[in-house]
Amino acid sequence: MEIINIHDFKNLNPKHCIEIQKNLIDKLELKPFNKFPEIVAGVDLSFLNDLGIAIIVVIDETFKLVDLVYHYQKIEFPYIPGLLAFRELPVFLEAWKKLKTKPDLVFFDGQGIAHPRKMGIATHGSFFINLPTIGIAKSRLYGTYDEPCIQKGCFSYLYDKSKNKIGVVLRTREKVKPVFVSPGNYITINEAKEITLEYTSKYKIPEPTRLAHMYSQKIKKEISG
DNA sequence: GCGACAG
DNA sequence: ATCTTGTCGC
Numbered sequence: 001m002e003i004i005n006i007h008d009f010k011n012l013n014p015k016h017c018i019e020i021q022k023n024l025i026d027k028l029e030l031k032p033f034n035k036f037p038e039i040v041a042g043v044d045l046s047f048l049n050d051l052g053i054a055i056i057v058v059i060d061e062t063f064k065l066v067d068l069v070y071h072y073q074k075i076e077f078p079y080i081p082g083l084l085a086f087r088e089l090p091v092f093l094e095a096w097k098k099l100k101t102k103p104d105l106v107f108f109d110g111q112g113i114a115h116p117r118k119m120g121i122a123t124h125g126s127f128f129i130n131l132p133t134i135g136i137a138k139s140r141l142y143g144t145y146d147e148p149c150i151q152k153g154c155f156s157y158l159y160d161k162s163k164n165k166i167g168v169v170l171r172t173r174e175k176v177k178p179v180f181v182s183p184g185n186y187i188t189i190n191e192a193k194e195i196t197l198e199y200t201s202k203y204k205i206p207e208p209t210r211l212a213h214m215y216s217q218k219i220k221k222e223i224s225g
Numbered sequence: 226g227c228g229a230c231a232g
Numbered sequence: 233a234t235c236t237t238g239t240c241g242c
Contacts, residue, residue, distance in 0.1 A: 045232075047233055079233070081230035088232075110231045120231070141231045175242075180231085 009086045010076035017083050021119035024127065028118060033132045033187040037104035037195060039066060042208025043125075044109045045088050046216040048224055050074050054091040055216040058101045061198075063207045070219050071095035081141065082117075084110055085124040093128055105132045105187070105195070107208035112192070114158050114167035114182035116142050122184030133184025134192045135167075136209045140180055145169045148178055155193060158182065168193045172200045179204065 012020070041058045052075040058067035071094040077087040088110075111120030112135030122135030143158035143166050152174045158167040167182030170193055183192040200206045205213070 045233080047232090052233095079232060081232090084231055115231080135231085137231050139231065141229090 009090055012077075012086065014080060014083060017086050018117070021117040021124070024119055024124065025117065027127060027185075028113070028123065029186055030113070030183055030188055031186065033105070033191050035104070036061075036198070037132070039101065039103045040199060040208050041099070041103040041106045042109075042206075042210070042212035043092055043106060044209060044212035044216045045091060046213075046220045047075070048072075048220050051223075052088065052091040053216055053220055053223065054088070054095040055212050055219060056092070056095050056099055057208065057211045057215055058099070058103050059208060059211065063199075063201060063211075065211070067099060067101040068215060069095050069098040070216070071098065072223065082115065085119070085121040088121060089125055089128070092125065096129060103131065105134065106184075107134050107136055107196075107199070107206060107212075108184060109136060109209050109213065111135045111137050111141050111180065112167065112182035112184035114141060114143050114180060118166070120182065120184070122182070126185035132186040134187065134196060135180075135182045135184050136196065136206055137180040137182075138205070140169075143167065150175050153197060154178075157189075165189055170196060172197070172206065173202075173204045176204045179206070 053072040055070040108122035112122035122133040126133040148154040154171040
């Protein structure tokens with residue numbers, strides 16, 4: 001069975017998907033990235049009936065927009081908690097082909113290894129683009145944690161059932177609900193947290209993902225008329 | 226069997 | 233994610 005051919009995603013049932021995720025665990029490399037990414041991309045999808053619209057924004061360390069591409073196509077896979085990658089990665093990868101600027105790192109909207117099988121969309125996606133990735137989720141999918149203090153920069157670790165760290169619950173803005181940050185691949189948990197804070201401006205959601213979401217809503221309106 | 230459950 | 237307006241609090 002082909003393990004990661006994205007074109008076969010739509011023909012898979014949930015059990016196949018879970019097997020694929022389990023088989024990919026050997027490819028996970030949570031090693032230090034050891035550099036600050038000066039050019040990063042942010043990914044997000046919006047939906048219009050049966051269309052999925054993927055947008056990728058590329059910004060520099062001053063949050064200036066460097067590049068932007070998007071792609072939309074029919075969604076072939078339902079939303080199933082734990083299997084988000086199978087729904088969204090096919091659309092994302094088509095948009096990725098259009099990108100001319102190669103970022104140093106990519107932020108995804110969703111989990112990285114903070115996932116039942118350590119295979120959230122940021123992790124799964126890294127195998128296709130071969131770049132370090134970070135998952136930024138607005139809510140928890142998996143793991144246990146204590147509430148972090150209320151100041152910006154406060155954080156607590158997310159743990160799996162074996163008490164291993166799988167990410168952080170990070171307060172990116174004072175008195176506002178924290179975000180769930182986990183490394184996708186080719187980066188450590190602490191690097192993911194630090195880089196996320198560096199790329200956070202005055203809002204709860206870090207700039208790469210926030211801008212991607214903003215533009216995907218804008219593009220959706222253009223498409224709908 | 227009963228909850229939990231990214232977007 | 234999406235459907236949708238005003239409103240409470242810093």
